Amino acid sequence: GMIDAGIEIPVVAKGNCGIPQYVDGAIHFHGSPELMAQYALYARDAGATIIGGCCGTTPEHIAAMVSALDSTPQRALDAEAMTAALGKPWAALAETEAGGGGEKRRGRRRRG
Numbered sequence: 001g002m003i004d005a006g007i008e009i010p011v012v013a014k015g016n017c018g019i020p021q022y023v024d025g026a027i028h029f030h031g032s033p034e035l036m037a038q039y040a041l042y043a044r045d046a047g048a049t050i051i052g053g054c055c056g057t058t059p060e061h062i063a064a065m066v067s068a069l070d071s072t073p074q075r076a077l078d079a080e081a082m083t084a085a086l087g088k089p090w091a092a093l094a095e096t097e098a099g100g101g102g103e104k105r106r107g108r109r110r111r112g
Helices: 033-045 059-071 079-086 091-097
Strands: 012-015 020-023 026-029 050-053
Touching (some): 033 050, 033 059, 050 059
16 A cells, blocks of 8 residues: 555545444434544554544544544554454455456546
8 A cells, every 4th residue: 555655645544433324314323432542543553644533423532532542552553453343345445455447436527
């Protein structure tokens, strides 16, 4: 990846607070502050320098993330532990990294 290649650009990690679930007519995120703290540590281990939260993240989640990052020394990336905790990447991502073709993304093109 870019980090291993020594490319020096900011890497941003901004995860959702768990998997969204539709409950009683509304979307809910059930990730705990402790879970988001672990996500933040894994993100830093993987080389992220800007770490935050997205959908479902509350001030309590951010406080737990900051506390974990401040109180835990930098660690070497343990990809096996991260995969065990978070799961495997999406099949399309794994295929792309392995050099597979995958479906081509069709998007809008600029005219002119």
